[in-house]
Amino acid sequence: MDLYLLLKAAHVVGATVLLGTGAGIAFFMLMAHRTGQPALIxxxxxxxxxxxxxxxxxxxIIQPITGAALAHVVGYPLFSGWIGLSLLLYVVTGLCWLPVVWIQIRLRDLxxxxxxxxxxxxxxxxxLFRAWFMLGFPAFAAVLAIVWLMLAKPSF
Incomplete structure (x- = not known):
């Protein structure tokens, strides 16, 4: 298998994990919250x-590494066009995700x-739950937009 296909496979799996884990975590936390049962939550x-x-x-951790390696292998500029926008959205996602992780720990403890x-x-x-819930919208939307950018590769 060539390097490009290996990197692309790792990158697609990483994107799938981010999207799937994010959706799954949101679903299970919301369903637990709706019960109002502290032990279940x-x-x-x-x-x-x-x-x-x-x-x-x-x-x-894997996404930016495989993404940068893919851009290098293909010869795409890293900080412009759809890749630059993807990186910006990745930062937005991270700025939402980091407080969400802290909030989840606090929700668990409370x-x-x-x-x-x-x-x-x-x-x-x-x-805290309301903040966690609200931070999920821009983070999930950003991840969806990144996946679309990866697939469509629009020219700007």
Whole structure:
């Protein structure tokens, strides 16, 4: 297998992991939140934090490496055109994702404390959940746009 196909396969898998893990995490966190059950939310958030660490963080590291290598192999300029826009959107995604990771950890801890105390979820949990939910929209939209740019390769 040549280098181009190997890099392209790794890049496509990484993009798929980012998109799929993001959608899955959002779905499971939202479904757990809707129950209002602190123990279930804490359990789900524990799994989500692990998934973000194992899958999302790995893909976050691999994507720019394989993308830069692909651009080099093909001869595309790295910081202009659709690749430059993809990189800008990648930064937007990261600026949303980093606080989301911190929020997920806090949501897990707040839900766990409420479950252990036999108390309802505190208001702080609900404020953080709203922030987590709202940060997901620009992050997910940016990832979708990046995938479209990768596929369409529009000329600007």
């Amino acid at each position: 804490a359990h789900t958030a524990r799994v989500v934090v692990i998934a973000d660490t194992v899958f999302t963080a790995t893909a976050v 839900a766990d404390a409420a479950a252990k105390a036999g108390q309802p979820l505190p208001e702080r949990y609900h404020r």
